[in-house]
Amino acid sequence: MLLKSIIRSMSLAPSFETKILRVDPSSIHFAPLAHLDGSLPTISDPKTKEALLEAARIIRETEDTVAFPTETVYGLGGSSLNDKSVLSIYRAKKRPSDNPLITHVSSIDQLNRRIYEDSSSSGDSLLKNIPHSYHALISKLWPGPLTILLAVPLSGIKTLSKLTTGDQPTFAVRIPSNPVARALIALSDTPIAAPSANASTRPSPTLASHVYHDLKGRIPLILDGGACNIGVESTVVDGLSQPPSLLRPGGFTYEQIIALGGSDWTDCKVERRETVGETEKVRTPGMKYKHYSPSAKVILLVPNTDGTSSSRRIERLKEIIEDECTSQQEVVKTIAILTSSRLNNKPLKDLLHLKSDIKIVVESLGSSGEEIQANLFATLRKVDETEKVDLIVVEGVPEVDEGLAVMNRLRKAAAGSAVPF
CATH class of the missing domain: 3.40.50.11030 (Threonylcarbamoyl-AMP synthase, C-terminal domain)
Structure with a gap:
């Protein structure tokens, strides 16, 4: 049923006059514990604040998408809580429907409240929805280019769109360190599903001009925050399995995961398959289909x-x-x-x-x-x-x-x- 919805959605793709709004990452400031408690940033540049508020409104109140910079590559974001928003991502990218999406949150407080419907977590209980195997890693590497797999909320909680999971019992989540990305997620108070903001199979975008080249007319807004400093997507790890595994190498190296993860990660294995079966389900983006390919x-x-x-x-x-x-x-x-x-x-x-x-x-x-x-x-x-x-x-x-x-x-x-x- 979901696949039929995606196919139908792609055939009804709207056309936009794509705007590019310049934002200044240096004007955005977060308190040291904002990635834990969810406190909002201060933004000293009025134009940056205005652009972020406009983008946050699109994410929060519509079913459209916004492209924005992260420290890794530019992402194409829509609400992780809204099937139609996620469909808009698939439609704009022409992305296969069984390729899961990473959900980006601005804080662990937001993860608890908006995905797990748990507003009581604080202090020692703040990490109650994150298994202990991840605690050493996220204490050192969040915010940053580290994505972890978590169990989807219990059956009675219907927050997270199934379209983000690739029909898996897990979902992928991270807290980005780029201030533009963090501010957008915090101001919208919405977990954002965001694959790379390129046409499917193309090299990932590290400049706003790359996004415009691929997605002009398919999305309403691009936030231009300059070049991405890391240049490849986040590292994806699975700490739910034993031994844990690195599913996709990225912004943090395998050596860093081993060094910083503690005893739980000593025997971390690396997923080295370059392709998977046509009908095989995958737990993370980048494993199943052609990726990163120029025309030449x-x-x-x-x-x-x-x-x-x-x-x-x-x-x-x-x-x-x-x-x-x-x-x-x-x-x-x-x-x-x-x-x-x-x-x-x-x-x-x-x-x-x-x-x-x-x-x-x-x-x-x-x-x-x-x-x-x-x-x-x-x-x-x-x-x-x-x-x-x-x-x-x-x-x-x-x-x-x-x-x-x-x-x-x-x-x-x-x-x-x-x-x-």
Whole structure:
């Protein structure tokens, strides 16, 4: 029945004149314990306050959506408590209906009141709806890019829309650290379901202009709070299972989860499946469908440690590109090479000696894990949407620290086109 509603909703998609309202994150201030007790922020910039109040009204009083910045990527938000609002998210993104959504709250107080209908929690009982296995993590990592799985409210409580859960007995929730996101959720006093604010399968947006490119005319409002500083989605963990598991690498690394989670997380396993069965239910976004993909084909160079010389790597890169140019049905005129470590600062245009009619665009993702992670989606979008390249070759990184999240996204973007390098 829910699937039929989504399909019908997509066929009746309204058209909007999409507004972009600039907001100043530095003008928004929260008290130190606001993420616990739910106290509202102070906002010193009148225009920022006005824009946030308008966005909060849309979330609270209508069935429409708002795009807004988080510390990870821009999110497309609608009320987690309203089926029609959640349908508006699926409709705008053209997102598969069995792909669950993360619910964002501004405080644990809001989680208790608005989702669990529990207004009595305070002090030592504030965390009563959150299992002990999460307490060490959230005490250190909330607000921030950490998403946890919780049990859906008991059957007598009908707050959370089933459309956010992918028909699972659990739901995903986090408290974002970006002040614009936190203020929007707090001012609306509404838990907000918010996947990335892009067209489904496209690279996630880290600028308001990315959102506008994908969703212009499909949503009424974008809050422009500048660039997202982390650049990939939140880390999703499941502390309800034994041993616990990391379902999606993201803004916090696996190493941080192990170090900060205490004894409960010592044996945390990592979900490494790149795909799941067509009929299999998933507990978190990003596991089932094509994700993060530009229009151009992406080839991922997976780093190895075989001691290959620098000159041989350049020869190997040339072979990969020439093989791909020969095998593609359409003529390859422009190629983007995204470098990260071994290829950084090398004059690739000169070293590759490709045909003179092939244009090469070289972009560095950065050298540190934080830089590469922050630049990944924006660079993919730049070469795809601005340079309009025909082929993208990306140098991968070792799968440690931020590299685990980076390679997770790149493997999905490459859709199986990965070669040792």
